[in-house]
Amino acid sequence: MTTARMDFTVRLVRGERELHEVCAVRAHSYGHHVPELQAALQTPDATDRLPGTVVLVARDKASGRAIGTARIQRNHPRPLALEASVVLPEPVARQTRAEITRLAIVPGADPLVRPMLVKACYLYAVAAQIRWLVIGARSDSLIRIYRRLGFADLLPGAERVPLAHAGGLPHAVLAFDVVAAERTWHALQHNLYPFMVETWHPDLQLVADQPVADLPVPQAQPA
Template identity: 40%
Template sequence: MQLLPAHFHAASSNVRPLRIPSFQRTECLEEKLPFTVRMVSDEHALSKAVEIRHAAYKRHVPLFAESLKTPETTDAEDGVVVLLAESKLDGTALGTMRIQTNRFRPLSLEQSIALPDSLAGRPLAEATRLGVTGQRIGRVVKNVLFKAFYMYCQANGVHSMVIAGRAPIDRQYARLMFEDVYPEKGFIPLRHAGDMPHRIMQLKISDAKAKWQEAMHPLYDFFIRTSHPDIHVGRMKNNVLPFAPVGTFRLR
């Protein structure tokens, strides 16, 4: 998948095309989306997120996708939220992302590699299990999920966003100005990703705005100068999911 150019079109002719405003403008505008993004808080919403997650992974890594047919233990752990994008028209699930902070336990990628001193002991958030619809609007949904990730990190005092991408998806993160955590190591097999090699990358929250502005990034206005009231993220709560996924564990 490709990141959006400066202008993009909605998937349906019935939806007004979304436009990212000019980089030159200074005022902050409000933009409505044809879908919402929220934090999963019940079993039905989680099942929708798991369904779109599995479908997305099945298109690209079908063998690994077999392990994603049901909720994972991590989905219900403290310090974890699952985001769900849903169509306003019919409630269809359009995309999902899981965000794990290291407030209660190490990040999932730390099962496979230790973080450098520059990140050790810092409040971090790792985005995993990103999946979007195969429809054209999926490109829009993906960018909105990344904005939600950024907003969530801001709201919760996160130092750096961390993400791991397999080739060629890692290039998308590089275009968002994420940098290699271990440039000399290249791609590293990750246990929580079926031992598939991933490129581990990070973006410091306090640096993101300046980096995007200096680079005149085509998504700068979209991330910084445009308000999206359809994105509903906020402060971290313990046990956001008040249930245990079947066959996994019970929340303490």
């Protein structure tokens, strides 16, 4: 297995300070494209603190600054937020599933931040025995990105539907088969296979008490 180091780390958010940091990333990223959502994203919402929800933060090593984030909500103990707006197809609805929301990256961040956040979501789903990852994507460019990452359209004709938890804006709904992913990538000789399966990224840390390496150490302030 290849080992690859990154210029940033990805791990689970710990505590209120970090949660507010990722909210600033959300507001900056989404507000750039959808200004009417910016104010609502500046503070944590109810889903951030629900049982069954984890939030990821990507943090630049050199500056210690939060540069990306994603949230994973499992369908237990509550239905996915997306299920308030969409009836999922039966093969997905009858199995364990999780929704990726609030995936946001600051402009100018390392281009590997997005695939690393997706890898983190995939590995979390494997560890939590989640069969499906679902996501809503609004723009054509994002839809293409997620299709290349292995997501497939869930709705007939790639229909877009308004999502109440995403400002009522029309989104495509896509799903990712966690269990089939590795063998599918391998069979297709997909360029994601080495990155997702054959590379160990020490900077991707999903164990809650795992130390964070290579981050700036805060210096004591003079009295």
